[in-house]
Amino acid sequence: MDTVSRVKSSRRRILGTLVGIAASATLAGCAQNAPQDTWEPKGPNAEMIHDLDNLVFPIAYVVGIIVLGLALYIFWKFKDRGQEIPVQGHGKPYMEITLTVVPALILSVVGVFTFRTIFDLAETQDTEIVINVTGQQWWWEYDYPVQPEHGINQPIVTSGQLVFPAGTKVLLRETSRDVIHSYWIPALNGKKDAVPGRVHLLRLEANEPGLYAGQCAEFCGLSHANMRMEAIALSKEDFAKWVANQQKAYVPPAAGTVEAEGEAVYIAQCARCHQVNGLKDAQGKPIISAPDEYVYSGAAPNLTALMTRNTFAGAMFDLVNEKCRADVWGAPSEKFGEAYLKGVTEDCLNQKDLRAWLRNAPEMKPMYAEPNLLGPSDGKYRGMPYLALTEDDIDKLVAYLLTLK
Amino acid sequence: MFTTGSKYFIGLTALSVVATVLYLFLVNPSDLGALALVGLITSAATLSGVSIFTRDSDTETVEQAVDASAGPASASFWPIVVALGAAMVLLGLATEPVVFVLGIAVLVGGGVEWMVQGWSDRASANAAYNSEVRAKVLGGIEYPGLSAVLTIIVAFLFSRIFLAVSKDAATIFFMLVAAVIFALGFVFAARTDLRKKALSVVLPVSIALLAIAGVVSALSGERKQLVDAAREDHFAIEHRECGEEASKYYDKHANNRVPLRKAVIATITVENNEVSAKMIGLDRKVDTITIPRMNSTTVLFRNLDDSERRLVVNLGSAKVGDTDVVEPLGTCTQLTGKGQEQVLTLTIPKPATAEEPFSFTVPGANGEIKLVVP
Ligand SMILES: [Cu+2]
Numbered sequence: 016m017d018t019v020s021r022v023k024s025s026r027r028r029i030l031g032t033l034v035g036i037a038a039s040a041t042l043a044g045c046a047q048n049a050p051q052d053t054w055e056p057k058g059p060n061a062e063m064i065h066d067l068d069n070l071v072f073p074i075a076y077v078v079g080i081i082v083l084g085l086a087l088y089i090f091w092k093f094k095d096r097g098q099e100i101p102v103q104g105h106g107k108p109y110m111e112i113t114l115t116v117v118p119a120l121i122l123s124v125v126g127v128f129t130f131r132t133i134f135d136l137a138e139t140q141d142t143e144i145v146i147n148v149t150g151q152q153w154w155w156e157y158d159y160p161v162q163p164e165h166g167i168n169q170p171i172v173t174s175g176q177l178v179f180p181a182g183t184k185v186l187l188r189e190t191s192r193d194v195i196h197s198y199w200i201p202a203l204n205g206k207k208d209a210v211p212g213r214v215h216l217l218r219l220e221a222n223e224p225g226l227y228a229g230q231c232a233e234f235c236g237l238s239h240a241n242m243r244m245e246a247i248a249l250s251k252e253d254f255a256k257w258v259a260n261q262q263k264a265y266v267p268p269a270a271g272t273v274e275a276e277g278e279a280v281y282i283a284q285c286a287r288c289h290q291v292n293g294l295k296d297a298q299g300k301p302i303i304s305a306p307d308e309y310v311y312s313g314a315a316p317n318l319t320a321l322m323t324r325n326t327f328a329g330a331m332f333d334l335v336n337e338k339c340r341a342d343v344w345g346a347p348s349e350k351f352g353e354a355y356l357k358g359v360t361e362d363c364l365n366q367k368d369l370r371a372w373l374r375n376a377p378e379m380k381p382m383y384a385e386p387n388l389l390g391p392s393d394g395k396y397r398g399m400p401y402l403a404l405t406e407d408d409i410d411k412l413v414a415y416l417l418t419l420k
Numbered sequence: 421m422f423t424t425g426s427k428y429f430i431g432l433t434a435l436s437v438v439a440t441v442l443y444l445f446l447v448n449p450s451d452l453g454a455l456a457l458v459g460l461i462t463s464a465a466t467l468s469g470v471s472i473f474t475r476d477s478d479t480e481t482v483e484q485a486v487d488a489s490a491g492p493a494s495a496s497f498w499p500i501v502v503a504l505g506a507a508m509v510l511l512g513l514a515t516e517p518v519v520f521v522l523g524i525a526v527l528v529g530g531g532v533e534w535m536v537q538g539w540s541d542r543a544s545a546n547a548a549y550n551s552e553v554r555a556k557v558l559g560g561i562e563y564p565g566l567s568a569v570l571t572i573i574v575a576f577l578f579s580r581i582f583l584a585v586s587k588d589a590a591t592i593f594f595m596l597v598a599a600v601i602f603a604l605g606f607v608f609a610a611r612t613d614l615r616k617k618a619l620s621v622v623l624p625v626s627i628a629l630l631a632i633a634g635v636v637s638a639l640s641g642e643r644k645q646l647v648d649a650a651r652e653d654h655f656a657i658e659h660r661e662c663g664e665e666a667s668k669y670y671d672k673h674a675n676n677r678v679p680l681r682k683a684v685i686a687t688i689t690v691e692n693n694e695v696s697a698k699m700i701g702l703d704r705k706v707d708t709i710t711i712p713r714m715n716s717t718t719v720l721f722r723n724l725d726d727s728e729r730r731l732v733v734n735l736g737s738a739k740v741g742d743t744d745v746v747e748p749l750g751t752c753t754q755l756t757g758k759g760q761e762q763v764l765t766l767t768i769p770k771p772a773t774a775e776e777p778f779s780f781t782v783p784g785a786n787g788e789i790k791l792v793v794p
Contacts (some may be wrong), residue, residue, distance in 0.1 A: 027623050110609030115606075158794055160699065160710035170710050186701040188685065192715055212716050213683045216701055271451045306714065307769040308588035317794075409647030 044286035150196030151312035154329035181248035197233035253352030265293025277415025322420035339363035429468035501530035577634030584637035736776035
């Protein structure tokens with residue numbers, strides 16, 4: 016091949032790649048199953064952002080097309096055809112004034128609406144329920160402070176799925192236990208960073224009961240991409256049921272059952288990190304977990320009502336199998352609460368992933384959990400370590416975990 | 421130029437200025453030593469003036485001086501300025517200290533200008549050369565000094581307008597002013613030929629307008645809100661925080677707005693001997709504060725009572741090491757005076773036991789706030 020045709024063919028290849036990227040990006044915009052679509056607001060705050068987008072994006076498109084068009088025109092018009100270099104002028108004041116004033120005007124129009132939206136979104140005075148949201152590598156913890164008007168008489172701690180009443184102004188108080196994370200449920204509101212030592216407020220409100228997916232939006236280490244979350248909006252009645260169930264007293268499994276053996280394994284292997292409220296040791300003393308001694312962030316998910324959630328490990332895995340998952344995700348708004356409140360029954364449990372998790376968690380989700388590499392974190396794990404459990408122990412544990420609901 | 425004798429006295433003046441400044445800062449600003457040094461400055465400065473003026477009484481130079489003074493001395497308005505300064509000093513002694521200080525400044529400024537002019541007018545027989553040496557000596561001080569004074573005047577006039585008109589009017593007005601200045605800047609940048617003529621019209625006109633607006637606003641007084649807020653003592657240190665007052669301009673939700681408070685999850689207040697608490701985000705009093713485990717959390721303590729108080733957090737008790745001695749756990753703020761506040765940052769690893777619940781208390785005040793760690 017001679018040089019000219021080689022250049023030509025490599026040009027063609029670059030062009031082909033560009034067209035390919037553009038086409039797939041365009042097609043991706045048509046995806047049907049896209050729960051994190053920012054263009055489909057499902058609550059007042061996301062709607063405010065959407066309204067702003069509807070104003071700003073057309074302006075941006077028009078400006079973008081004009082600028083790009085002019086640039087292309089100039090590339091073509093003044094392309095080097097061997098002509099003489101034109102006379103070099105020095106500024107055209109009126110042109111420059113226009114080119115400064117016009118963008119300034121456009122930006123101030125955009126600015127006025129943007130600031131209004133920002134202030135509206137920051138409104139917190141009419142909050143109806145408060146939920147603390149704490150990020151850590153790589154899952155979210157939610158705790159519901161005592162709020163008797165919502166039936167919350169003792170704090171509720173859960174993880175992965177944020178359960179809240181629909182049509183209610185929820186205020187999230189976000190913070191973090193280790194590095195900066197960012198809480199983002201695209202269908203309900205914008206992002207808000209969770210910063211250690213600070214409390215940031217984010218308003219969530221969903222129009223209808225349903226499941227709204229989200230994603231940690233601030234790079235936070237190895238498993239950042241696996242730090243996901245779901246916001247579960249329930250009708251007010253269903254939420255009251257959920258609250259009541261979360262505060263139910265712990266019932267130990269009957270002696271002699273597999274579940275009771277599982278409880279023993281749990282106490283031996285897991286209770287040092289994971290709290291199960293109401294769990295007591297042989298002397299009848301409450302068992303208090305101590306994740307602060309083992310985990311870098313100082314926390315591990317509270318498993319008291321594990322089987323009332325549908326996901327685990329930072330909503331990375333489903334706790335229910337595909338069929339039961341489809342029942343919840345596909346449920347119409349009126350039926351959603353009922354489907355969700357069923358929780359995880361034995362025939363719905365996603366045995367495969369849960370067992371794999373207990374067998375070797377770091378293999379399922381990248382975590383800094385190798386004992387010989389824990390120097391930088393003072394010997395503490397980031398995430399759940401490999402625990403060398405036997406298959407027999409795992410059977411017992413699964414049976415026991417199924418009672419936690 | 422400077423005569424031999426005058427150099428000596430000028431040096432002495434400078435030295436005594438330095439000595440006075442050092443003395444004021446390092447020894448004692450308010451005793452007779454300072455006064456003596458000021459006296460030294462004054463006399464040394466006077467002598468330098470005299471010796472420059474008389475050219476050290478040197479006959480040869482006196483001849484030159486006669487030559488120089490043959491030409492007409494340029495008209496001087498500095499005597500008037502100095503007289504004004506003297507009047508202000510006297511007035512200031514009787515009325516406001518500000519007038520006195522300004523008078524001193526005018527007196528010194530006018531005196532220096534007068535002296536330098538007197539000297540430069542006789543520097544040679546050549547008027548152009550004379551004005552050149554004058555500019556050489558004073559130009560470096562005059563322009564920065566003048567622009568500083570102008571800036572202060574402009575800022576002062578603007579601030580009077582700001583204080584007098586309503587907040588919205590102020591915003592709109594100053595946006596317009598900024599836009600006009602911006603536009604004029606453009607026009608002058610583009611049309612060089614316009615610059616001189618237009619500036620000589622625009623500048624005096626706008627300064628006159630500003631002066632009129634400033635004086636009128638100053639006379640009409642501050643806007644009502646500010647007057648009211650001042651009467652409420654809104655700006656006094658001890659009034660920074662919200663109290664019982666039903667006043668209009670109090671920042672009632674300060675803990676949701678002020679940046680520092682972004683880190684505060686709850687505010688505990690003691691007022692009229694009662695302890696109360698508010699959680700960020702909930703616009704009502706609470707009797708329980710929930711703090712997630714192992715989560716560095718900051719609580720703000722605010723004392724509105726006259727007596728000094730401290731916030732104490734009780735976190736149960738524990739055995740000391742391997743002994744059987746049991747010690748209460750917890751921590752507290754320092755004693756906090758009226759209207760002041762402190763923060764307490766807690767990281768609590770374990771929830772409370774049923775026998776020993778956690779709580780916040782303020783010794784000497786009634787009530788406690790329960791602390792729940794799930
Ligand atoms: Cu994250």
